[in-house]
Amino acid sequence: AQSVTQLGSHVSVSEGALVLLRCNYSSSVPPYLFWYVQYPNQGLQLLLKYTTGATLVKGINGFEAEFKKSETSFHLTKPSAHMSDAAEYFCAVTKYNQGGKLIFGQGTELSVKP
Amino acid sequence: DGGITQSPKYLFRKEGQNVTLSCEQNLNHDAMYWYRQDPGQGLRLIYYSQIVNDFQKGDIAEGYSVSREKKESFPLTVTSAQKNPTAFYLCASSKDWNQPQHFGDGTRLSIL
Numbered sequence: 001a002q003s004v005t006q007l008g009s010h011v012s013v014s015e016g017a018l019v020l021l022r023c024n025y026s027s028s029v030p031p032y033l034f035w036y037v038q039y040p041n042q043g044l045q046l047l048l049k050y051t052t053g054a055t056l057v058k059g060i061n062g063f064e065a066e067f068k069k070s071e072t073s074f075h076l077t078k079p080s081a082h083m084s085d086a087a088e089y090f091c092a093v094t095k096y097n098q099g100g101k102l103i104f105g106q107g108t109e110l111s112v113k114p
Numbered sequence: 115d116g117g118i119t120q121s122p123k124y125l126f127r128k129e130g131q132n133v134t135l136s137c138e139q140n141l142n143h144d145a146m147y148w149y150r151q152d153p154g155q156g157l158r159l160i161y162y163s164q165i166v167n168d169f170q171k172g173d174i175a176e177g178y179s180v181s182r183e184k185k186e187s188f189p190l191t192v193t194s195a196q197k198n199p200t201a202f203y204l205c206a207s208s209k210d211w212n213q214p215q216h217f218g219d220g221t222r223l224s225i226l
Binding site (some may be wrong): 009032034036041042043044045046049051090094100101102104105106107 | 118120145147154155156157158159162164172204206208210211212214215216217218219220222
């Protein structure tokens with residue numbers, strides 16, 4: 001069965017520091033991978049997606065992620081954290097025979113210290 | 115602007131009562147989804163629909179029901195059989211299975 005693991009339910013960084021949120025997946029076939037961000041009491045907003053092609057994917061707000069098949073990882077990074085990046089981040093995976101069903105990780109809450 | 119509208123934003127349920135959460139989209143998307151979000155558990159799929167008049171159970175369908183009579187609408191009923199309904203409910207839609215899902219702003223359901 002597919003699964004998604006996000007390492008660290010809480011991550012804290014200082015403003016201007018590197019943001020690294022980890023995501024590992026298990027899938028027997030090539031996956032489609034997504035990162036979403038959620039602000040308090042709101043829905044999820046897509047940050048970026050990997051389907052096929054280039055393994056380094058750039059998203060909104062300066063975030064990017066790299067698909068590493070050998071490591072079954074899709075970690076999210078941002079070179080310099082901003083206070084407005086404080087939110088909860090979800091990694092999700094689907095594959096061609098899932099009918100669009102997304103499997104979500106448990107989420108990582110990012111705190112940014114001034 | 116196209117998007118997904120969920121209503122109400124907050125909802126309270128009495129014991130033994132069924133309540134219905136509304137989800138409407140004007141994105142012309144074929145697929146629609148309902149998720150339940152609990153603290154520390156991520157999102158879990160309740161029901162999904164890939165086309166009008168058809169829907170499938172997700173991972174936690176017990177105590178819930180849905181209908182898909184129109185492309186734009188996918189209401190979720192939380193029945194009295196759902197013994198722990200307190201949660202944040204999110205509706206989503208997508209154009210196709212491999213396209214990103216767009217989310218509404220959610221409905222927070224609590225028990226009176």
